[in-house]
Amino acid sequence: MTQKISPNNYLITVANDRYANSTQLFRAAAMIHEVIHAYYHSVVDDNNSPTTNLSLNNFPALYQAYAQKTYPYGVTVAQHDQMATDYVVSMAMALQEYYYNNNPTPYPFLSYEVFTDLA
Helix, strand or coil, X not given: CXXXXXXXXXXXXXXXXXXXCCCHHHHHHXXXXXXXXXXXXXXXHHCCCCCCCCCCCCHHHHHHHHHHHHCCCCHHHHHHHHHHHHCHHHHXXXXXXXXXXXXXXXXXXXXXXXXXXXX
């Protein structure tokens, strides 16, 4: 879960019981996922700054309205759809690099599809 502490400052927490029996690769995927949520929230923070050059007076409210119109199921669904559209390849590549850099040789070969499925 990603929780806003202050503008551009987020706390990511995970439930121990959910991850206790999971693989390190699954945990890495979950952390990448939560970091992207924090990034999306930071975009709202950046565009709500008094120093921004945007002519938008209330970017968070405008984003909320856009997300509700485009994704009637809510902002979280909008973020997940955006992750699926824009970040699956980057997430898969990061997971693949993590896996091969953190497993001793010889490691079990995993197809790229495993990493994209986790992403």
